[in-house]
Amino acid sequence: MSRRSLTFRLVSWYCGLLLTVGIAFAAFTYESLDHYLNQSTRASLKGRAETVWGMARGLLNDKSALAALIEQRFAPEAQNRMIRISSGGEVYYQSESPSDLGFDPRAVPRATNAGEGRFERRSDLFLYAKNFTTSDGQSVTVESGQSGDLTEAVERRLAIVLVLGLPVVLIVAAAGGYILVQRALSPVQRMIEAAEALTFNSPRKRLPIAGTEDRIDALGRTLNRMLERLDHSYQHASRFSADAAHELRTPMAIIRGELELLARQPLPAETRVAVANALGETERLGHIVESLMALAQMESVAGKRAHFAVDLRDLAVETIDQIRLLAVDKGVTLVAADGPHVTAAGDRDRLKQVLVNLLDNAIKYTPVGGRVTVSVEAAGEMGVLTVRDTGIGIAPDDRSRIFDRFFRVATDRGEVGSGLGLAIVRSICAAHGGAVTVDAAPGGGSIFQVTLPLASSALIGQSSPA
Numbered sequence: 001m002s003r004r005s006l007t008f009r010l011v012s013w014y015c016g017l018l019l020t021v022g023i024a025f026a027a028f029t030y031e032s033l034d035h036y037l038n039q040s041t042r043a044s045l046k047g048r049a050e051t052v053w054g055m056a057r058g059l060l061n062d063k064s065a066l067a068a069l070i071e072q073r074f075a076p077e078a079q080n081r082m083i084r085i086s087s088g089g090e091v092y093y094q095s096e097s098p099s100d101l102g103f104d105p106r107a108v109p110r111a112t113n114a115g116e117g118r119f120e121r122r123s124d125l126f127l128y129a130k131n132f133t134t135s136d137g138q139s140v141t142v143e144s145g146q147s148g149d150l151t152e153a154v155e156r157r158l159a160i161v162l163v164l165g166l167p168v169v170l171i172v173a174a175a176g177g178y179i180l181v182q183r184a185l186s187p188v189q190r191m192i193e194a195a196e197a198l199t200f201n202s203p204r205k206r207l208p209i210a211g212t213e214d215r216i217d218a219l220g221r222t223l224n225r226m227l228e229r230l231d232h233s234y235q236h237a238s239r240f241s242a243d244a245a246h247e248l249r250t251p252m253a254i255i256r257g258e259l260e261l262l263a264r265q266p267l268p269a270e271t272r273v274a275v276a277n278a279l280g281e282t283e284r285l286g287h288i289v290e291s292l293m294a295l296a297q298m299e300s301v302a303g304k305r306a307h308f309a310v311d312l313r314d315l316a317v318e319t320i321d322q323i324r325l326l327a328v329d330k331g332v333t334l335v336a337a338d339g340p341h342v343t344a345a346g347d348r349d350r351l352k353q354v355l356v357n358l359l360d361n362a363i364k365y366t367p368v369g370g371r372v373t374v375s376v377e378a379a380g381e382m383g384v385l386t387v388r389d390t391g392i393g394i395a396p397d398d399r400s401r402i403f404d405r406f407f408r409v410a411t412d413r414g415e416v417g418s419g420l421g422l423a424i425v426r427s428i429c430a431a432h433g434g435a436v437t438v439d440a441a442p443g444g445g446s447i448f449q450v451t452l453p454l455a456s457s458a459l460i461g462q463s464s465p466a
Contacts, residue, residue: 045128082145366391
């Protein structure tokens with residue numbers, strides 16, 4: 001998943017927000033527990049100090065009885081507690097070391113200025129001290145403490161749970177967030193797949209709408225309206241090309257006939273040359289008109305007029321035999337097709353037109369003594385028809401434009417042809433659900449490769465008429 005992808009950014013923001021909330025929650029939980037334990041311990045120690053004073057106020061002059069009563073009631077050593085009753089320099093009672101040896105009561109400094117109550121927390125001890133006054137005005141300090149080990153253990157365990165649990169929760173949330181984002185973006189993925197499948201053979205297809213009435217649906221409806229407008233414009237342009245080409249056929253035929261009639265008359269040499277040139281340009285213009293008609297038909301839903309099983313190797317052998325004389329006249333060796341029998345689905349006449357145009361170009365741009373080779377193979381679910389030549393080749397900058405209408409490669413003889421032959425090849429391949437590409441051949445020349453979907457099992461045995 002790329003760092004620039006929408007999914008990565010959404011999951012990252014989601015995890016970052018969750019991490020921030022998690023850290024804040026962990027800090028709040030820890031501080032809340034710490035505050036609660038401190039307040040709970042303070043209340044407990046305060047209550048114990050007041051209870052101790054209630055028991056001790058009448059026994060300050062009998063230390064042994066006071067000690068026995070406190071030991072019986074509170075058992076400070078066994079309960080890991082500390083109790084100390086003192087006044088000035090005299091200590092009336094002080095508990096011994098607790099059973100867990102968590103602290104030493106003798107090492108705990110006596111509280112001063114306890115007043116109405118003072119609570120403090122040390123690393124190993126919670127201590128509450130409060131001053132009480134006897135009936136004769138004597139100030140007595142009662143100190144009540146307890147070990148802080150249990151509280152520290154609870155806080156430590158909570159910290160461990162938070163530190164270890166937060167990454168686990170974050171990982172689970174990231175995985176869940178990724179799944180949720182993928183599901184949320186699945187309508188976009190379906191739109192992408194549908195858009196990739198759109199061709200001029202399916203002009204009425206539109207992008208699927210999820211029906212969730214959110215912004216993604218709004219995007220889909222907007223794109224569909226755009227496709228509708230593009231389809232209308234495209235159909236209008238196609239109809240215009242077809243109508244214009246059709247309307248030009250009659251006047252072109254008349255002009256050609258008149259020029260041929262004029263060429264048979266006795267004319268001065270200069271006039272005869274001019275008529276011959278005009279007749280040649282008229283013939284070329286006629287070819288352009290026919291090509292435009294063919295392109296207009298290719299780019300309609302009728303671009304593939306039939307759907308038969310076509311043996312590409314047999315088609316290549318037949319076409320090579322028919323066009324071989326053109327190669328012989330040019331002094332180019334035309335090698336018969338090799339490879340297995342590969343059956344594609346389509347219109348045999350259209351596919352033959354593809355091969356004729358490719359072979360005509362290869363022969364035209366291959367110098368004398370050159371070689372043109374045709375091969376057929378299968379690659380997965382596609383049939384591949386390859387035409388290699390040892391000609392002048394195509395410049396890298398021109399390869400991306402070679403299939404554009406009216407684009408012609410400049411040669412030492414100038415620009416040759418109408419620039420529509422390869423555009424027709426591409427349109428026929430697209431109408432068949434295939435494609436055509438061009439690349440440089442090792443040692444010079446060009447490689448044109450046509451890929452076509454193989455025929456389904458239902459078409460095997462239903463060969464197109466030859």
